[in-house]
Amino acid sequence: MTSVRAYAQRAAPRDADALVERHAELVKRIAYHLVGRLPPSVDVDDLIQAGMIGLLEAGTNYVPERGASFETYAGIRIRGAMLDALRKLDWAPRAVHRRAREVAAAVRAVEGEIGREARDADIAAWMQIPLEEYHAILQDSALCQVANLDDATAAAVADQGMDPLRDTVDEEFRTALAAQIGGLPEREKLVMSLYYDDELNLKEIGAVLGVTESRVCQLHGQALARLRARLTEWQDQQQE
Numbered sequence: 001m002t003s004v005r006a007y008a009q010r011a012a013p014r015d016a017d018a019l020v021e022r023h024a025e026l027v028k029r030i031a032y033h034l035v036g037r038l039p040p041s042v043d044v045d046d047l048i049q050a051g052m053i054g055l056l057e058a059g060t061n062y063v064p065e066r067g068a069s070f071e072t073y074a075g076i077r078i079r080g081a082m083l084d085a086l087r088k089l090d091w092a093p094r095a096v097h098r099r100a101r102e103v104a105a106a107v108r109a110v111e112g113e114i115g116r117e118a119r120d121a122d123i124a125a126w127m128q129i130p131l132e133e134y135h136a137i138l139q140d141s142a143l144c145q146v147a148n149l150d151d152a153t154a155a156a157v158a159d160q161g162m163d164p165l166r167d168t169v170d171e172e173f174r175t176a177l178a179a180q181i182g183g184l185p186e187r188e189k190l191v192m193s194l195y196y197d198d199e200l201n202l203k204e205i206g207a208v209l210g211v212t213e214s215r216v217c218q219l220h221g222q223a224l225a226r227l228r229a230r231l232t233e234w235q236d237q238q239q240e
Contacts, residue, residue, distance in 0.1 A: 020052060023074060024051035027051040030078050036201040038086070047082045054081025067194065100141035102127065103134075103221075111229070117185055138221030139214065180230045188223035191216060 031047040058077035106126045110118040118126075122135035181192060187209070194200045194208060196219055202213045202220070209216065 020055060023055055023071070024052075026071065026075060026080055027055055030075060032080065033199070034079070034082055042086070046085060050085035051078040051079045054078040057081070096140045099137045100225065100228070103137055103141065103225045107225050108229035110232060118226075120218075135218050137226065138166065138223075139217045142217050142221035142224060176231065176234045177227075180234070181225055183230075184223055184226060188219055191219045192223050193219060197229065 023137075027048055028051075031044050031051055035042055035044045035047055054077045055074055058070070058074040061077075062073055064070075103123065106123045107118050110122050110126050114122065120134060121131060124131045127134065146201060177181070181189065184192065194205045195202075201206070202216045205216045206213045
């Protein structure tokens with residue numbers, strides 16, 4: 001916690017200790033909720049460390065006149081600090097990113113050829129790999145995503161030369177994203193809604209759908225691959 005204390009001395013020397021003490025449970029609650037949606041390699045203590053710094057920044061920048069309660073404002077800053085820390089870690093090997101791009105390219109090719117939603121077996125056949133290997137790729141690619149839809153979709157198009165920060169806030173991109181999510185197969189769309197909107201973890205979603213946690217991870221990865229493929233196509237159309 002040394003870095004947190006150092007930051008506290010710079011940012012708010014008199015109030016920082018009291019601020020951390022009063023809201024430490026909020027930091028822990030957000031950290032444990034987030035870590036339940038991430039790979040086992042992510043250390044919850046690292047998230048708590050980042051969250052404490054986010055809490056101190058919230059205490060420094062909070063303006064009561066803007067209407068939001070401090071806890072609401074701090075929760076946003078704490079979660080944002082944790083996500084920033086996760087982005088810097090980028091725990092996924094390059095091979096995972098490369099295989100995810102290959103799946104997206106296959107989805108695009110298959111759907112362009114058959115004129116309908118590509119199924120798991122269609123994509124595996126196109127890639128000339130066993131279905132089990134295809135499912136493993138989906139799981140790896142889904143687990144490497146930070147639990148934030150804007151991050152996931154920004155990463156999906158960044159490989160095509162787009163600026164993810166610019167385009168994520170671009171209204172046309174958001175409209176296209178919403179349309180593509182709405183066009184996902186029903187089960188994939190439900191997984192995305194439960195994961196990003198309701199913030200359920202994979203085990204909880206599996207209980208809702210009556211499938212295994214592993215299958216939920218595959219469906220999540222399939223949805224991300226489909227969005228990657230379709231948003232790349234959308235970007236190509238914008239450049240014509």
